[in-house]
Amino acid sequence: MRQLHGPRVDLGAILITTxxxxxxxxxxxxxxxxxxxxxxxxxxYSYNPWSLPKAIRWDNFIQAWKSVQIGRxxxxxxxxxxxxxxxxxxxxxxxxxxxxxxxSRVTEVFFYIILAGYFVPIQMVLLPLYKMSVSFHMxxxxxxxxxxxxxxxxxxxxxxxxxxxxxLPGELAEAxxxxxxxxxxxxxxxxxxxxxxxxxxxxxxxxIGAWSDYLLSLIMINSQSHFTxxxxxxxxxxAYGVDNMPRYSAAAIISAAPTVILYTIGHRWVLKGxxxxxxxx
Amino acid sequence: xxxxxxxxxxxxxxxxxxxxxxxRVVFIALMLLPAIAALGVYMYYPIEQTFHLxxxxxxGLGEAAxxxxxxxxxxxxxxxxxxxxxxVFLWAFWSVLIQLPLSFFVxxxxxAYRNKVTQPLRAIYFxxxxxxxxxxxxxxxxIFSNTNGVLAAFARKINWTWLGKVDFIGDPSLAFWAIxxxxxxxxxxxxxxxxxxxMEQIPMEIREAAELEGARGWRYAWHIILPMVAYPMRxxxxxxxxxxxxxxxxxxxxxxxxxxxxxxxxxxxxxxxxFVNWQYGSAAAVGVVIFLCSLVFTIAQFSWQGKxxxx
Numbered sequence: 001m002r003q004l005h006g007p008r009v010d011l012g013a014i015l016i017t018t019x020x021x022x023x024x025x026x027x028x029x030x031x032x033x034x035x036x037x038x039x040x041x042x043x044x045y046s047y048n049p050w051s052l053p054k055a056i057r058w059d060n061f062i063q064a065w066k067s068v069q070i071g072r073x074x075x076x077x078x079x080x081x082x083x084x085x086x087x088x089x090x091x092x093x094x095x096x097x098x099x100x101x102x103x104s105r106v107t108e109v110f111f112y113i114i115l116a117g118y119f120v121p122i123q124m125v126l127l128p129l130y131k132m133s134v135s136f137h138m139x140x141x142x143x144x145x146x147x148x149x150x151x152x153x154x155x156x157x158x159x160x161x162x163x164x165x166x167x168l169p170g171e172l173a174e175a176x177x178x179x180x181x182x183x184x185x186x187x188x189x190x191x192x193x194x195x196x197x198x199x200x201x202x203x204x205x206x207x208i209g210a211w212s213d214y215l216l217s218l219i220m221i222n223s224q225s226h227f228t229x230x231x232x233x234x235x236x237x238x239a240y241g242v243d244n245m246p247r248y249s250a251a252a253i254i255s256a257a258p259t260v261i262l263y264t265i266g267h268r269w270v271l272k273g274x275x276x277x278x279x280x281x
Numbered sequence: 282x283x284x285x286x287x288x289x290x291x292x293x294x295x296x297x298x299x300x301x302x303x304x305r306v307v308f309i310a311l312m313l314l315p316a317i318a319a320l321g322v323y324m325y326y327p328i329e330q331t332f333h334l335x336x337x338x339x340x341g342l343g344e345a346a347x348x349x350x351x352x353x354x355x356x357x358x359x360x361x362x363x364x365x366x367x368x369v370f371l372w373a374f375w376s377v378l379i380q381l382p383l384s385f386f387v388x389x390x391x392x393a394y395r396n397k398v399t400q401p402l403r404a405i406y407f408x409x410x411x412x413x414x415x416x417x418x419x420x421x422x423x424i425f426s427n428t429n430g431v432l433a434a435f436a437r438k439i440n441w442t443w444l445g446k447v448d449f450i451g452d453p454s455l456a457f458w459a460i461x462x463x464x465x466x467x468x469x470x471x472x473x474x475x476x477x478x479x480m481e482q483i484p485m486e487i488r489e490a491a492e493l494e495g496a497r498g499w500r501y502a503w504h505i506i507l508p509m510v511a512y513p514m515r516x517x518x519x520x521x522x523x524x525x526x527x528x529x530x531x532x533x534x535x536x537x538x539x540x541x542x543x544x545x546x547x548x549x550x551x552x553x554x555x556f557v558n559w560q561y562g563s564a565a566a567v568g569v570v571i572f573l574c575s576l577v578f579t580i581a582q583f584s585w586q587g588k589x590x591x592x
Contacts, residue, residue, distance in 0.1 A: 012498055016394045023387060024402045027409050027466065030420045033431065046429075091315035098312045102305075110313055117320050119519070119579045120328065121527040123548050124568040127555050128330035129323065151323030154316050183308040212413035214530045215548070219556060233415040234534060237422075245429060252416045259411050267404040276478035278516075 034249035045246050060250035064236075067247075070254055072225065073232040077211055080146045080228060084210035087150035088157060089202045093195065095154070096161025097187055101173060111162070117155035122148075126219050133220060145220040145228075149210060156278060157202050163277030164198040165191065201274045204266045208259045229255045328572065334565035352566035362567070364542040365550045368457065369574075372525035372546070377518050380465055384472035385514065389502050391473075392480050403477070410470030418534035421463035425449035450536060453543035460532050460544055467531075468524070472517050479513045480506060519582045523575045547571050 037045055038060055039053035065071060099111045122129075129148050130139070138144030168191065176186045192199075217228045227235070233255050240248060263270070338348035356362045387406060391399055409417065424431045427448040436444035449459040483506070491505040507514075529548030532538055538545040538553075547567055555564030 013394050013396070016390045017396065017398050020387065020390055020394070020399050020402055024405045027405055027470075030424060030466065031409065031412070033420060033423060087319070091319060094312040095316035098309050102309050107309065107313070110317060113325075114316055114320060117324050119523060119575055120324055121523055121571050121575055123527050123529065123551055124572040125324065125327035125331055126551065127334060127561055127565055127568065128327035130556075131330070132322075132327065147319075148323045151319040154319055158316060183305060187312075208411045212411070214414050214534070215552075219552075230413050230415045233413070233419075237415065237419055237534065245423065248419060252419055256412060256416050259413070260408075263408065263411050267407065270407060270474065271403050271477075273478040273481055275475055276482055278475065 034252050037246045038249040038253060040246050042244060042246060060247045061254065064247050064250035064254065067236075069224075069227075070229065070232060070251060073227050073229040074255075074258075076142060076226055077229040079142050080149070080213075080217075081207045081210040083143060083146035084150050084153065085203055085206050087147060088153040088206050089199065091150075092154050092157035092202065093161050093192065093199065094187075096158045097165050097191060099158065099162040100165035101170070101191075111158075114155050114158050117152070118159070120152075122152050122216065126215075130219055140220070140222045140226055142221075142226060145213075145217055146210065148220075149213060149216055153206055153209065157206070160202065160274060160277045161195065161198055164195055164274060167277075168194055197269060197272060197274055198277075200266065200269045201272070204262060204269060207262060211259050331565045331568045331572070334561055335569045337562050337565075348562060352562045355563055356566055356570070361542050361545055362547075362550055365545040365547045366570075368545060369525050369528065369547050371457070372461065372528060373522040375461060376464075376521040376525060380469050380472065380521060381514065381517055383465070384469055384476055384517065385502075385507070385510075387469075387473050388476035388480060389506055391477060393498075393502070393506075403474075406473045407470040409467040412467060414467075414530035415534060417463060417467045418531050421459065421531070421535055422450065425459045427451060451540055453540050456536050456540060456544045460535055463535070464528075464531055472521075475517065476510060476513060479510050483509050515582050519579055522578045526571045526575050 036053075039056050039058075041057070041059075044054065095110075095114060098107055133139045133141075133144040133148075136144070138147070172190060172194070173186050176190045181189065212230065213228070214230045214234065217231050218234075221227060221231060233251050236248060236251050335352055336348060336350070338346050338351065391403055391406075422430070427433055427450065430449075432449070433445050436442070447455070449455045487505065487509070491501055525546075527548055528546040529552065532544040532546055533549050533552070536544045538549040547570065551564050551567040551571070554560045554567060
């Protein structure tokens with residue numbers, strides 16, 4: 001939107017800008033805190049938590065990596081993220097396309113069944129989910145974690161895809177049909193590539209969501225060798241509390257790095273406005 | 282002209298073919314199948330199971346016996362559960378009262394006062410939102426902890442002993458608010474980005490017309506923009522309410538629901554009942570309460586008024 005006010009200096013604008021900068025600082029400063037501590041020894045931290053570190057020490061990173069086996073946790077989490085993406089994005093894209101381009105009374109019913117899923121709290125079904133994964137022999141496995149995770153993400157992304165496909169000109173699909181492409185050809189060769197921005201956003205946010213998941217992992221994963229990153233970090237927090245902040249900061253920085261890097265690369269897709277398609281009815 | 286007619290004929294033929302087309306039906310069915318199957322297996326069937334379990338006396342994975350409403354009676358006579366219910370509603374109330382207007386304010390300001398300074402801020406507001414809760418909880422403890430916390434250290438530095446003495450995590454009347462502040466910090470990113478996206482879809486003519494009428498600044502926000510995003514705001518209110526019913530990560534990681542029951546939420550109670558005490562029946566009953574509350578809120582919000590103006 002262009003500026004509402006003219007080029008003249010406007011006190012209101014200055015005030016609002018200052019407030020916005022203040023809020024942004026409030027968001028970002030706590031995230032930077034761990035960097036104050038991470039290069040210090042425990043002793044140095046307890047005497048001078050606020051000073052700049054005397055030297056850049058990487059010990060805490062190395063110790064954190066070893067003591068909580070972050071490497072293993074990271075690998076598990078990557079598998080969970082990829083699984084969640086593979087099981088969330090394609091079903092959502094396909095369903096969203098149907099709801100956008102093949103509307104009928106029957107598909108509308110299915111649309112509302114999927115839409116309603118967005119409002120179902122996963123907490124409600126944790127017990128049956130766990131019992132089911134036991135009977136499917138998927139308890140304490142990574143697929144046992146990412147399959148339900150994906151199922152609970154499909155609703156949201158179906159809505160995003162639906163509204164995205166609706167915003168694409170219908171003539172394109174029609175032209176492709178005239179050229180003799182079948183329904184699948186039209187979807188896979190013409191429409192799906194055009195939905196690129198929605199797909200990038202979905203892959204990005206599903207990855208970040210799966211990476212950050214805590215509750216479902218806590219329920220579904222029991223054995224240390226299958227622990228995800230977040231379980232490791234939380235385990236570490238429980239074991240040491242706030243007493244070993246330097247090392248804990250190292251673990252936190254390692255575990256947050258991939259999402260932050262990904263967000264830094266992809267944030268313009270998040271801000272592009274595709275999210276406006278959520279729940280547009 | 283002749284080309285146009287021919288194109289029209291072809292188009293009609295295509296459309297006619299679409300109607301009695303078996304391939305079309307098969308295509309629709311196959312395209313919907315993965316999503317429907319996933320939701321059926323992992324959402325709708327487990328919902329049915331939760332209801333079923335909540336009427337059972339059941340511990341562990343063994344056989345269960347029908348128990349009528351005993352689990353519910355147990356819950357509603359249980360202090361912990363009542364505390365959890367209260368916290369959840371308080372949380373929802375304050376979220377809608379504080380986080381929603383805050384999101385509107387930030388989203389509107391970012392759009393209406395776009396300049397060189399505010400433009401790059403957009404990306405920052407979403408940043409805390411993508412942080413794993415294991416980390417945001419840690420940072421929360423970090424700030425509020427009485428022994429090693431940032432606030433306490435800061436208070437000592439400037440000799441505000443009263444502030445240094447305040448135990449935000451250990452004091453039952455403050456722990457809730459400490460967690461709420463952390464939640465506001467980390468959860469407000471999505472509402473801001475969502476509202477911003479919806480505001481940017483408001484047609485230019487409306488904004489320009491408003492400007493010609495002389496509507497500016499906060500009058501403009503109140504009279505023009507707010508009504509246009511009333512529907513997304515209601516959706517966010519629903520989501521915040523459901524979010525409070527689901528609340529688990531932050532209070533669990535920061536306080537384990539303590540001190541006492543001061544920060545117990547329905548999510549924590551469900552987890553403790555189901556996965557610590559192995560009381561499946563009463564845990565399922567908590568799940569049913571969560572579900573019914575979110576159902577009631579969702580339906581109430583959506584039936585309150587029509588669909589919204591942007592659709």
